[in-house]
Amino acid sequence: MRLTARDLSIGYGDRVVGSGISLTVLPGEVLCLLGPNGAGKTTLFRTLLGLQPPLAGTVAIDGVKLEFLKPYDIAQRLAYVPQAQVTEFSYSVLDIVLMGRTAKLRSFASPGSEDRRTALDKLKSLGIGELAFEDYTQISGGQRQLVLIARALTQGAPFLVMDEPTASLDFGNQAMVLARIRELAAEGYGIVLSTHDPDHALMVATRVAIIAEGGLKAAGKTREIVTAEALSVLYRTAVEVEVTPSGRRVCVPVWQPRDPPPPVRPI
Amino acid sequence: MWQLIIFAVLSLLSWPASAAQIEDASGRIVTVPDHVGRVMAAGLPAAVVLYVLAPEKMIGWPVAPRPNEREFLLPAVRNLPELGRLTGRGDTANIEVVLQAKPDVIFDFGSVTATFASLAARVQDQTGVPYLLFDGRLDRAADSVRVLGTALGVKERADLIARYIEETEELVDERLMDVPPAARHRVYLAREVNGLETGLTGSINTEIIERAGGINVAARGALRGGIANVSMEQVIAWAPDTVVTWDATFFAGYAANPLWATVPAVAAKRVYLAPRLPFGWIDAPPAINRYIGLRWIARLLYPDRFPEDMHATTREFFKLFYQIEPDDAALDRVLAGAQPGGRGR
């Protein structure tokens, strides 16, 4: 089982957003994409999921190119956790999660009791079991994000593609989701996620890829890529990577006063 | 399948003891019971014909007559209920109300295109009441009246009416035979309040004018005959020497309009208000009521060829057709604004 992108050029029409991108994701791995806004992370995700065709290069799952797979087949291998948005209609949380079972249903079937059980389980595993019959449009943004993660889990696909899954979560929920991501990797899921926060990469990622300026700037093991120099260049501000007493690595922006205060002159 | 069975059974059971097979204008063979006592007219033209031929068999009006019209209708008939029109689509009659009135026959006078023929067949299917369709055109009038008379069991009266129609047509044709085209009057029919709607040549709305020897200025060219909206400029260009209208508002107001003053008919004081009682004399509805209009227009345009007093002609027509004998005052009211010989405004 492997998800590979080879020499990918991504973009729309004649607008190339990124090129020369190659990556591999294996089960049990967490690949984190770091990069500034507008660098093309979402476009890359859409291309990996087959939602838009690559301008050049290929995406393949286990050697089978995406262009030869139907959406139904792709969905059995890749699950998408998009940025949470409000839907037009007031579906219940359970309805939303059940939609994840679509790729597991036989033709013309609807979800049954087995599917409902799975859905409820996944909701519980993320700590939001009690939201099952709530109106999806009325819960908080963070809760919506968790629901979408539950949906992706319900899909039962071995690879998860998550677009900034912690973006709208509070500190506690962020920690919870990151922990859950590590658990999922340990359970054998292959996960690709993007994040703004390099600390999260340090917390969960086995591998990191930096997407900036129209291409893949670097890719490799987390510790090798998430360095003070790389981050400083990437985020255009001085960043240090420090090791806490408990042994965790954290990213620390360095305060830089802009101008020294003028010396006080004695009269 | 069951629908076929029910239809077959119903047809067999509703086969009257004695009946006539009538072929109507759409070519359908319709079985009409020998004794027809209750008849429904599907539209206003048909109602006029029914009133003329067999008022005793009327069960209602498609559109109720207005109060000033009722004076010129038989007392027994003038207050019959309004049943609505029943042409199949674009109709207002409630089928259940129609069935409640229990007509023996329904008929219509008007268009006999495929649309209306199939609509007639559908209504007949739905109600089980024989539905006859007759051509409303002027040149078919006498024939249609005779066939309808046979169907309704009033052959003698139908014959009487048909003969009047034929004689009137012959009379008019004969007297107009030697009127050269140059001497024929150019007539414009002004409809609507602004007078700018007219009937094109050959339309059912103006055929009586054309039959009476008038030349309809509104040539239809490549268009279908029918109603058209025209501009004031067009009317002035046509320069009719006679204008006929039945819109009282237009008649009262055109003189004050400087644009109309440039029309020759207005300058010559040859604008006439067509009578409308009890049914329109030129149109509205376009049925056999127009034969008095034929005499009226002929006299209007060529008074020396048609010297008979209009009052007398009208009286004769009303007595024969409508079975009413109005007094002089009533006749004056009917003919107000309509006098030929220069008494137009």
Next chain:
Amino acid sequence: MLTRFLVFLMLILVLAGAIMIALAYGPFPLRWEDAVRAVKRLSGDDMGAVTSGEIVFMRVRLPRVAADILVGAALSGAGSAYQTLFRNPLVSPDILGVATGSGLGAVVGILMSMSVLGIEAFAFLGGIATVLLVYLISSSLRGHDRTLVLVLSGVVVGAFAGACISLVKILSDPSDQLPAITFWLLGSLAGVKLSDLAIVAPLVLLGFVPLVLHRWPIGVLSLGDDEARALGVDVGRLRAVVIAAATLMTASVVAISGVIGWIGLMMPHVARMLVGPNFNRMLPASMLLGSTFLLIVDTLARGLARVETPVGILTAVLGAPFFLWLLSRGRRSWG
């Protein structure tokens, strides 16, 4: 679960009640015996001469009631499918122009003085052709949001068809054809026969079946093209199927009933309020509601005055305030 079941039970009972009322109510004093005689005659008994009551029952009321049920269900079902497909609660079955196109077909048929069957066939073909044109136009236009492109094409083609209808009206004979055209465009089930329904019902069924078979993925479509595709739905193909099915249902009934508005827009809303936006439940609920509503309104249309009122007028006159009342009950969102 139980409450949902009860809601459906209530909808079915209300529909049954509406059917009873519609069959019993009308200007003609229909008696129970007439209905019984008609039924007995159907099963082959010799009942003697046919009473006018039987004619009214078998040929006037029964076909009309059956037509109301069929037309109401078809329009509501198509409306539900389109509102879900286009993710927009303000969408009616005519969004892609099927009703306007049917109207154009019908008025051209009237202009050409065709038989009623010809007019109905033209109406049907007009509706289908219009949507086909919209679909082809939107397919050839390049743009990201296929849904938006479809809707815009539908609006444009629909407006064009509407202009053509006005043109036909001007060309028509004002004494014969124009009233027929006007009446047709206002919608009426006055002259409907059982033989009409025998043709239309299978067509509606033909459109209904794909909607039922694909009910689950259709609901998933309402999440948006990207999410739906990522969840495994073949969005392009399913969209074509839904459009074809809804168009078939709508064009078939508009051909016999004329343009009856509001039902396809309103009933999906009411259904959502009762059973939620899940398409599996919303589809049957809206169809039951649509049949019931049209039954009630059409019964009024034929009973309100001595003459017939075109039912399309009543659906709007009654529908608009009803809709406002629904909105005023303060639903926070449209589902």
